[in-house]
Structure formats: structure tokens, C-alpha cells
Amino acid sequence: MLLLNHPKTGESLEINEFWLRDHCRCGECLNLETNQRRYDLLDLPVDVRALESKYILEKFFVQWSDGHQSSYDLDFIFDSQLERVIRRRSKSTSLTPWNRSIVLQNERHLRFSLPQLVATDEVVKSLVASLVRYGIVFIDDVAPTPTMTELALRCVFPLMKTFFGEMWTFSDKQDHADTAYTKLYLGSHTDNTYFCDAAGLQALHCIEHSGGTGGENFFVDGLHVVHELRRRFPPAYEVLCRVQVPGEYIEEGEHHCFTAPIIRVDPLSGDFVQLRLNVYDRGVFDTVPQSEMADFYDSLRQLLQIVREEQQQWSLKMLPGSIVLFDNWRVLHGRQAYTGRRTMSGAYVQRTDFLSKARVLGIIE
Numbered sequence: 001m002l003l004l005n006h007p008k009t010g011e012s013l014e015i016n017e018f019w020l021r022d023h024c025r026c027g028e029c030l031n032l033e034t035n036q037r038r039y040d041l042l043d044l045p046v047d048v049r050a051l052e053s054k055y056i057l058e059k060f061f062v063q064w065s066d067g068h069q070s071s072y073d074l075d076f077i078f079d080s081q082l083e084r085v086i087r088r089r090s091k092s093t094s095l096t097p098w099n100r101s102i103v104l105q106n107e108r109h110l111r112f113s114l115p116q117l118v119a120t121d122e123v124v125k126s127l128v129a130s131l132v133r134y135g136i137v138f139i140d141d142v143a144p145t146p147t148m149t150e151l152a153l154r155c156v157f158p159l160m161k162t163f164f165g166e167m168w169t170f171s172d173k174q175d176h177a178d179t180a181y182t183k184l185y186l187g188s189h190t191d192n193t194y195f196c197d198a199a200g201l202q203a204l205h206c207i208e209h210s211g212g213t214g215g216e217n218f219f220v221d222g223l224h225v226v227h228e229l230r231r232r233f234p235p236a237y238e239v240l241c242r243v244q245v246p247g248e249y250i251e252e253g254e255h256h257c258f259t260a261p262i263i264r265v266d267p268l269s270g271d272f273v274q275l276r277l278n279v280y281d282r283g284v285f286d287t288v289p290q291s292e293m294a295d296f297y298d299s300l301r302q303l304l305q306i307v308r309e310e311q312q313q314w315s316l317k318m319l320p321g322s323i324v325l326f327d328n329w330r331v332l333h334g335r336q337a338y339t340g341r342r343t344m345s346g347a348y349v350q351r352t353d354f355l356s357k358a359r360v361l362g363i364i365e
């Protein structure tokens, strides 16, 4: 281990010498164009040691036992340590958990129009920032067609292709073996619990609803609900962060399964990462012994009861011309049963593409 003392802050740090050698930022070790390391880890001697080291202002210079010379920004070294990473991660993405009254107070921050979106990158950045903070935004003034829906979405994100399609349009026509392709009620849920990687975002645009009633959508902030569960029922929170729940989707030519906890938290910070909640698309629940079933179902019921609380639900009738775009890892969505002819168009966005865009725009780390 190598003891570092930051000349400016006075902070000290014990560093593993192999880690430090492996994080040399020079052009010989790191392809500065691709940000990839140029060497195989096995090329570095396991017993590499710092023979000499010195500070010059904010730089730290090392002469290594394998003959290599490195110079480091001291802030790079200190900022790359676990406790600082955790501290930054908890602070950096300032999220606003919401219930109905909170989201209605902030609705002005959630609405964007397609002409604005097309006109300036600043509006795109604001939309992505609101999507990170609140988990839901609207793009208004979009002609109610799949083509214009796609154009609007592609102004911000690439689309995720699944067996439903890249852009999809659905009604009560049974194009897929799923309740979404009916007129029936759908309780609050997140999509794709049966995919290894659930869509990061989901967009829905009601391009037509005629000759009938119902079909209102409702949205619930899973981040707020999970915080409430942890506050009100800590044992249930622990169970739902631990117990693996199988998701499953079966139709002709498709059979998707994925098993994971309903609540996923960051292993370092414990912060909320994802809510995988879909009581419909569940496979056979076979991941705990029968002796633990009662605890699990009690915990799941406690979560669902909070989800179903009136004050959590933001209910609105999606009208032609307005796209809702929400975080499918956080915000639950549902639909009232309906009559008449109702056609929805929309798309998914991969989680990694959502986060990459937010990172490139400097909204998250």
C-alpha cells in the first residue's frame, strides 16, 4: 500500500499500488481516443511497486518497479475512492419522489412541445432532466400518428426493438397474447419484468379513442411508494429487496423469463435503482420454500396496497396529440377498462440509452 497526502486538502489515503499502476492515464497505458486500456491486466507485474514518488502542485508522480513512469491528478485519485463515489451518487441525481399532489404542483416542469423540442437542444436537455428528476414527461403538439410519434421520440432517444416492434401500435385487436391488447382494466405495473433488461422508458400516445368511454391512464411513482414501504413496513421492504420473483411472457414463438427481486437497490449506496412490479406477468413462484410464502405474500400485499392508494395515483385521460414518456424502472402505469375504438402508439427506450443521454447532457454522472 502507498500512503498519499493531498497537499491542498491534507487528506490522507492508503492506495493499493497495483490499483494505482492500473489507473495510469498516460497515452501508453490508455488509448486517449477510445478511453480503453492498451494492455491486458496480466501484463502488469503482480508485485509492481512505486520505487519513487513526489508531489508537484496538484500532480503526483510515480517511478514504478516495472520501469514505467506515471503522473496523476491527485483529485482523480481521491475522487475515485469508494466513499466519495457513494457520496456523489446519492447526491448527484436529485430525484423528486412524488404522489399525486406533488406531481400536479410540478406539472409545468413536465410538459414540452414538439416544436420546442425540434427547435433547441436546450429543450431536449430540460426534458431529459425532468425525466431523470420526476420519471415522467409529456410531449405535446404531436400529430396523432405513429409516424409523428416516432419522429418526436427520436428527437430525444433511439428506440428499443422488441418482439412487439420498434414502434408499436395497439388496440383491442389481439396482435399479441397480452391483456394490453384488450379493452380490459390494467392495474399499475411496470413492463417487461420477463426481459433480462426491462425497457428503461416507455412512451404512449393515444392516437384515437372514439365511440366509447373509459381508457384513462394512471401513473404512480414507484420511487415514492418504495420509500413509503421502507418507512411504514421495513420487513416487507427487506423481503422485496431480496426475494427473487420470476417474470414470464409466453406467446406463439416467444417465451421470455427473468427472475429478480421486485425492488432493486444500488449495492454500494443502497439507493433505489428499479421497481419490477407486474402482478400479471408472473411465472410460477418457486424461489422460496413454502415456509416463507406467507411472509412474501404479506410483503407484496403491503407494497400493492400503497401503490393502490388514491393519493399515489395520477389519473389522466391521454388525448391525441400528447405523448407520455415515463421511466419504466420507476413509474408504474395502468389503464381503466374502456369501450369504443381506442388505438395507442408508442415505443420503448433501452435503459442504457436513457442513462447515456442523461450522462452526455451532464445531467447524471
Ligand SMILES: C[N+](C)(C)CCCC[C@H](N)C(=O)O
Binding pocket: 164, 168, 170, 178, 179, 180, 189, 190, 191, 192, 193, 278, 280, 281
Ligand atoms: C406496450 N406494449 C403494448 C407494446 C406491450 C405491452 C406488454 C405488456 C406486458 N404485459 C408487460 O407488462 O410488459
Ligand SMILES: O=C(O)CCC(=O)C(=O)O
Binding pocket: 180, 186, 191, 204, 217, 333, 334, 335, 344
Ligand atoms: O393501453 C394503455 O394505455 C396502456 C397499456 C399498458 O399498460 C401496457 O401496454 O403496458
